Amino acid sequence: MERYRTPDWSSILLPTVNHAEKSVIREMFQRLRSGDIISFAGGMPDVSMFPYREIEAATDQIFSDHSHRVTAFNYGPTEGYMPLRQWIVGHMRSLGLILEPDNILITSGGQQALDLACRSMLRPRDSVIVAQPTYLGALQILRTYGARIVSVATDENGPLPKEFEAALCENVKFVYLVSDFSNPTGLSISSERRQLLIELARLKGIPIVDDAAYQQLRYAGDNISPMISIDQRITCDNDREPLENGGVIHIGTFSKTMMPGLRVGWMAAPKPYLNKLIPLKQATDLHSSLLNQMITYNVIKEIFDDHVAALCKAYGEKRDCMISAMHDNIPSQVEFTTPEGGMFVWVTLPKGSDAIKLLDLSMKQAKVAFIPGAPFYANAEDGMRYCRFSFSGVSNEEIFEGIKRLGELLTDVLSGSRRGEN
Amino acid sequence: MERYRTPDWSSILLPTVNHAEKSVIREMFQRLRSGDIISFAGGMPDVSMFPYREIEAATDQIFSDHSHRVTAFNYGPTEGYMPLRQWIVGHMRSLGLILEPDNILITSGGQQALDLACRSMLRPRDSVIVAQPTYLGALQILRTYGARIVSVATDENGPLPKEFEAALCENVKFVYLVSDFSNPTGLSISSERRQLLIELARLKGIPIVDDAAYQQLRYAGDNISPMISIDQRITCDNDREPLENGGVIHIGTFSKTMMPGLRVGWMAAPKPYLNKLIPLKQATDLHSSLLNQMITYNVIKEIFDDHVAALCKAYGEKRDCMISAMHDNIPSQVEFTTPEGGMFVWVTLPKGSDAIKLLDLSMKQAKVAFIPGAPFYANAEDGMRYCRFSFSGVSNEEIFEGIKRLGELLTDVLSGSRRGEN
Numbered sequence: 001m002e003r004y005r006t007p008d009w010s011s012i013l014l015p016t017v018n019h020a021e022k023s024v025i026r027e028m029f030q031r032l033r034s035g036d037i038i039s040f041a042g043g044m045p046d047v048s049m050f051p052y053r054e055i056e057a058a059t060d061q062i063f064s065d066h067s068h069r070v071t072a073f074n075y076g077p078t079e080g081y082m083p084l085r086q087w088i089v090g091h092m093r094s095l096g097l098i099l100e101p102d103n104i105l106i107t108s109g110g111q112q113a114l115d116l117a118c119r120s121m122l123r124p125r126d127s128v129i130v131a132q133p134t135y136l137g138a139l140q141i142l143r144t145y146g147a148r149i150v151s152v153a154t155d156e157n158g159p160l161p162k163e164f165e166a167a168l169c170e171n172v173k174f175v176y177l178v179s180d181f182s183n184p185t186g187l188s189i190s191s192e193r194r195q196l197l198i199e200l201a202r203l204k205g206i207p208i209v210d211d212a213a214y215q216q217l218r219y220a221g222d223n224i225s226p227m228i229s230i231d232q233r234i235t236c237d238n239d240r241e242p243l244e245n246g247g248v249i250h251i252g253t254f255s256k257t258m259m260p261g262l263r264v265g266w267m268a269a270p271k272p273y274l275n276k277l278i279p280l281k282q283a284t285d286l287h288s289s290l291l292n293q294m295i296t297y298n299v300i301k302e303i304f305d306d307h308v309a310a311l312c313k314a315y316g317e318k319r320d321c322m323i324s325a326m327h328d329n330i331p332s333q334v335e336f337t338t339p340e341g342g343m344f345v346w347v348t349l350p351k352g353s354d355a356i357k358l359l360d361l362s363m364k365q366a367k368v369a370f371i372p373g374a375p376f377y378a379n380a381e382d383g384m385r386y387c388r389f390s391f392s393g394v395s396n397e398e399i400f401e402g403i404k405r406l407g408e409l410l411t412d413v414l415s416g417s418r419r420g421e422n
Numbered sequence: 423m424e425r426y427r428t429p430d431w432s433s434i435l436l437p438t439v440n441h442a443e444k445s446v447i448r449e450m451f452q453r454l455r456s457g458d459i460i461s462f463a464g465g466m467p468d469v470s471m472f473p474y475r476e477i478e479a480a481t482d483q484i485f486s487d488h489s490h491r492v493t494a495f496n497y498g499p500t501e502g503y504m505p506l507r508q509w510i511v512g513h514m515r516s517l518g519l520i521l522e523p524d525n526i527l528i529t530s531g532g533q534q535a536l537d538l539a540c541r542s543m544l545r546p547r548d549s550v551i552v553a554q555p556t557y558l559g560a561l562q563i564l565r566t567y568g569a570r571i572v573s574v575a576t577d578e579n580g581p582l583p584k585e586f587e588a589a590l591c592e593n594v595k596f597v598y599l600v601s602d603f604s605n606p607t608g609l610s611i612s613s614e615r616r617q618l619l620i621e622l623a624r625l626k627g628i629p630i631v632d633d634a635a636y637q638q639l640r641y642a643g644d645n646i647s648p649m650i651s652i653d654q655r656i657t658c659d660n661d662r663e664p665l666e667n668g669g670v671i672h673i674g675t676f677s678k679t680m681m682p683g684l685r686v687g688w689m690a691a692p693k694p695y696l697n698k699l700i701p702l703k704q705a706t707d708l709h710s711s712l713l714n715q716m717i718t719y720n721v722i723k724e725i726f727d728d729h730v731a732a733l734c735k736a737y738g739e740k741r742d743c744m745i746s747a748m749h750d751n752i753p754s755q756v757e758f759t760t761p762e763g764g765m766f767v768w769v770t771l772p773k774g775s776d777a778i779k780l781l782d783l784s785m786k787q788a789k790v791a792f793i794p795g796a797p798f799y800a801n802a803e804d805g806m807r808y809c810r811f812s813f814s815g816v817s818n819e820e821i822f823e824g825i826k827r828l829g830e831l832l833t834d835v836l837s838g839s840r841r842g843e844n
Contacts, residue, residue, distance in 0.1 A: 007692075017702055050495050073684065122436075199426070207429040247427075259495035272431050
C-alpha cells in the first residue's frame with residue numbers, strides 16, 4: 001500500500017494556482033450567511049428587479065417552438081447565438097460604434113471575456129497596466145496568469161496621463177480599465193481622459209481592455225462614449241471594415257442590466273483579434289449555454305431600454321439614499337465619492353486607519369458589512385484606509401439603518417475612545 | 423492619423439493562440455450546412471431524445487417558487503448548486519465511489535473541467551500522456567497550453583502498459599484518458615488494464631485525468647468501474663476522509679445523458695486538489711449558470727435512470743444498425759470497431775489510404791460525412807488511414823442509406839478504378 005504515492009499537489013500545481021487564496025469577497029459571503037447583518041459588501045443586483053415575468057415568457061417561447069428548443073439544448077456555435085450577436089451590434093451602434101456580428105463573441109459573463117483576453121495575451125511576468133484601485137476579480141485573474149501588475153494612480157477623471165504614459169514604456173501586454181462607474185470607486189473616466197489614454201496607448205500599439213460592466217447604469221450626468229467608440233472615431237480609417245484595425249477590446253455583460261445567474265456577456269473586438277480568440281473559447285467550454293443566450297435575447301429585445309430605465313431609477317434612488325445617509329451620519333474626517341452610476345460608493349478613512357479592523361468591528365457591533373479596500377489594490381497595503389459600499393442590492397430602509405449604525409461606530413472609533421483597541 | 427498604431431496582434435498574442443487553427447470539426451460543420459449530406463461527423467446526441475417535457479416541468483418548478491428563481495438568476499456559489507453536487511455524490515456512490523459534496527465542482531460542461539485541469543497544472547513544454555488516438559478537443563486544449571503531448575499506443579484493452587510505464591518516466595504532469603467508449607475509437611479500457619495503469623501512475627505520484635463523458639452509455643458487455651473508483655479501492659487508506667488522497671481526477675457531464683446545450687458537467691477530485699481549483703474556476707467565469715444547474719438537477723432527480731436506459735436502448739439500436747450496415751456494405755479490407763457503448767465506430771482503411779481525401783470524395787459523391795482520423799493523433803500523419811463515424815445523432819434509415827452509399831464508394835475506390843485520382 002505504501003508504495004503508492006498520492007500526487008504531491010503542491011509541486012504539481014502551478015505556483016499561481018498554489019498561491020490562489022480565498023478571496024475576501026468569498027470569505028465575506030461565508031460570514032454573512034450567519035447573523036442578522038446589513039450587507040453593503042457584494043456588488044449584488046436588486047433581485048426584486050429581475051424581469052421574472054418576461055424571463056418566463058421568453059422561456060415559454062423557446063419551449064413551445066420545436067426548432068428553438070432543439071437549438072437551446074443541443075451543441076451550438078462557439079461564437080454565440082446569432083440573433084443575440086446581431087442585437088448587440090444594434091445596441092452598440094446606439095453607443096456610436098460601427099461593427100458587425102463577426103466582431104462579437106458571446107461569453108459566460110464578462111468575467112470569462114476578461115479571462116479569455118488574459119489567456120490569449122499573458123505569459124508569466126508579462127506586465128498589465130491597471131488603474132489603482134481596480135476590480136479585485138481582475139487582479140485575481142491577472143495573478144492566476146502570473147502577470148506583473150502595474151498600477152497607475154487616478155484622480156477624479158481617471159488614470160493620470162503622465163503616470164499612464166510612463167507605465168506604457170515597460171513590457172506591457174495590455175491595459176485593463178473599468179471606464180464607467182468603476183468597481184470599486186464608482187467614478188468614471190472622463191471623455192477627454194479616455195481620448196488621451198487611447199491616443200497614448202495607440203502610439204505604442206498597446207491594446208486597452210475596457211470592462212464596461214456598468215456602462216448602462218447612469219443615474220446622473222452626461223453620457224460618455226465607450227472607449228471602443230472613441231477609439232474607432234479617432235484612429236480608424238473609414239475605408240476599412242468595421243473594427244478591423246481597432247485597439248480597444250470591449251467587455252459587455254447582461255449581469256448588471258438583466259440577471260447575473262444566466263452568465264451571458266460578450267466581447268466586442270477587432271476581427272483580427274477575435275478570429276484568434278474563438279478557438280480559445282472553444283477549447284475552454286465549447287460555447288456558452290444556448291438556452292441562456294436565447295432567454296436573454298428574447299427578454300432584451302422586448303424590454304431592454306425600459307428595464308434599464310427602471311433599474312436606473314431604482315438604483316439612482318438607492319444611491320441618493322446612501323449619499324444622503326453618509327452626509328448625515330459619517331464623521332467629516334471620512335470622505336466618500338458621489339458616483340453618477342453603477343453600484344458603489346468608495347469611502348476614504350483618515351490616514352492610518354485600517355479598514356479590515358473596522359470591518360471586523362462593524363460586523364460585530366454595528367452588524368454592517370462592506371468590503372475593505374485592500375483587495376482592490378495590487379499592493380494591498382496601499383488600500384488599507386479604503387472601503388467599498390454597494391447600494392444596489394439593499395433596500396432604502398437598510399441603507400438608512402446600516403449607514404446610521406456605521407456612522408455611530410465611526411464616530412465612536414474616530415473620537416479616539418476606541419483607538420487603543422486598534 | 424498614421425502615428426496611431428494598430429496593435430500588432432501576431433506579436434501580442436501568445437504563440438499557442440496564434441497557431442490555433444479552425445478545427446476539422448468546425449470546418450466540417452460549416453461544409454455540412456450546405457447540401458443534402460448524411461452526417462456521421464459530429465458526436466451529436468439524438469435531439470428527438472431530449473427530455474423536453476421534463477425540462478419544461480423542471481423549469482416551471484423553478485419559476486413558480488420565488489426563492490428558487492432568485493437563486494437561479496442571481497450570482498451563486500463557485501462550487502455549484504449544492505443539491506446537484508449532492509445528487510452527483512449519490513450517483514457516483516452507485517459507481518462504487520465514496521465521496522462528499524466537497525469533492526465535486528460543477529463546471530460548464532466536461533470541456534471546462536478538462537480545461538481547468540490543464541490550466542491548474544500545465545506550463546509550456548510540460549508533458550501530458552494521452553492514449554493514441556484520443557479526443558481531438560483534448561489535443562486542442564493541450565496545445566493552447568503549449569504542452570508536449572506524449573502518445574501511448576493502445577490495443578483493444580487500452581494503452582499498452584510497457585509503453586505507458588516508459589512514458590511516465592518523462593517530465594509528465596498528468597495522464598489524460600477517455601476510459602469508457604473512447605472518443606474516437608468507441609473502445610473502453612478493460613478493468614485489469616485500468617488497475618494496472620493506476621498502479622503505474624501511482625508509483626510515480628502522477629495524477630490521471632479520466633474523461634468519463636460516455637460512461638453511462640453502455641449497450642453491451644459488463645459494467646467496468648470508473649478509474650476513480652478503482653483508484654480509491656486499491657490505493658486509499660480507509661481511515662482518511664473520502665477522496666482526500668486520491669490520484670484520479672474524474673470528469674463527468676450531463677451533455678451525453680441529458681442535453682449538451684445547458685453546459686453542465688462536473689469534476690470529482692481529491693479535496694487537496696479541488697480546494698486549489700475552485701479559485702481558478704472563480705477567476706474563469708465566477709460560476710456556471712445556476713438556472714442550468716437547477717434545471718438539470720430537477721430533471722435528473724426524476725428521470726435519470728429511466729432516461730439513460732431509454733437512451734441506451736435507442737443508441738444501442740443505432741449502433742447495431744451501423745455495425746450491421748458496415749458488415750453488409752464495407753469491403754473486407756476496411757476494418758471497424760464494435761463498441762459496447764458510446765457514440766462512435768472507428769474505421770481503419772487499408773495501409774496507405776488517406777481518409778481526408780476519402781472524405782472529400784465522400785462529401786461530393788456519396789454525400790456522406792465523417793471525421794478523418796488525423797486530428798485525433800498528436801502527430802496527424804499517424805492517423806491518416808482512420809475515420810470516426812458517429813451513430814448517435816442520425817436515424818436508423820440514414821445509417822443504412824449512408825453506409826450503403828459509402829460502401830459503394832469504398833468498393834469503387836478500393837477496386838483501384840479511382841486510385842489514380844488520389
